[in-house]
Amino acid sequence: MGKPIILFSKSNYEGQEILLVNFSHNSNLHGYLKKFDGIEWSKSLKSFYLPFSRPTTNALFQYLRKENYYIDYSSLTAKDSSNHNIGKDKKVHVGNQIAESVKHSIDLLKKWMEQKRYSENTIRTYEGMLLIFFRFHFPKTETEITEKDILKFNIDYILANRYSYTYQNQAINAIKLFYRQQGKMHLLPENLERPKKSKKLPAILSLEEIKSILENTTNLKHKTLLSLLYSCGLRIGEALKLKTKDIDCERKFMHVKSAKGSKDRYVPVSRQMIGLLNKYIISYKPKDYVFEGQNGGKYSAVSARQILQRSIRLSGIEKSITLHTLRHSHATHLLENGTDIRYIQELLGHNNPKTTMIYTHVSTASLDKIKNPFDDFEI
Incomplete structure (x- = not known):
């Protein structure tokens, strides 16, 4: 048995x-x-x-x-x-x-x-x-x-x-x-088809909301993790697998290895983020992974989610937000700043450009320029 x-x-x-x-x-x-x-x-x-x-x-x-x-x-x-x-x-x-x-x-x-x-x-x-x-x-x-x-x-x-x-x-x-x-x-039946996917748009945080979340994350390790997810548009799994040797502070690049689809990619790291990473590494001295648990090894994704939810509560934000929201927000803000959609696709590691195109639907950059005829009414 x-x-x-x-x-x-x-x-x-x-x-x-x-x-x-x-x-x-x-x-x-x-x-x-x-x-x-x-x-x-x-x-x-x-x-x-x-x-x-x-x-x-x-x-x-x-x-x-x-x-x-x-x-x-x-x-x-x-x-x-x-x-x-x-x-x-x-x-x-x-x-x-x-x-x-x-x-x-x-x-x-x-x-x-x-x-x-x-x-x-x-x-x-x-x-x-x-x-x-x-x-x-x-x-x-x-x-x-x-x-x-x-x-x-x-x-x-x-x-x-x-x-x-x-x-x-x-x-x-x-x-x-x-x-x-x-x-x-x-x-396999011919009519065993994949269901039609609902076309839901991702929640996006404003720059002010991102700043509020980071300001309410006082622990240096926690702040560095959330900042990295947003500033580099990383998936949480990519951030937790990141090793100290994968970050080139001189060239301001990081090597994201074995990401989704077993693909590698290089991601630029901002000057501000390099400074925060250096401060964190000097303080915490990680041995292998950039973010490690108390007993060594990779940091827990569960702990990362708890960090974000605590900071969201302190910020008073009522949107339904996950760690992946930081990645969505990064891509949307790049688009709103005029970054070419093809570069965003490469930075995020998307295979299909259609995946990246979703951010054109949540960006307000072009929508703000549309003149609403209601504005000409005198009420």
């Missing part, structure tokens, strides 16, 4: 947001979980649970992966899904069982993806999607799946749960890659 799959989900219990940890009965796993700090067993819920937070969830995930347990955290990442309360109607869920041959095939795909240098996040996401897909169709194995089964999963699980465009697209990508590697592309 193989190891059970563990289901992570959020719920509200006795007025508190909790992380539920469910799995089919397994005494070894039961004993292993009891050793995790802060976790409790509830007889009424018939589940392990603990207070929900991203750091705690990540820590428990890593704790379980050390023993090679599979974790389904799809309900935590599906943007359109909402928390459910104990005792209320739940959405469509799948069981915990999966065929052993399927596990083996997924492991082979993971090894192939690692050799092809897929990002850790992509590998983890695809693994999770495939586990859900095959659990949905248990006891069928990968060789017994038909074209109708794939369509059924799309309709009766993804669409029935009203999961987001991103979630649906990732599931389709994972299934297609799996069967492409199996040499069974004929299984």
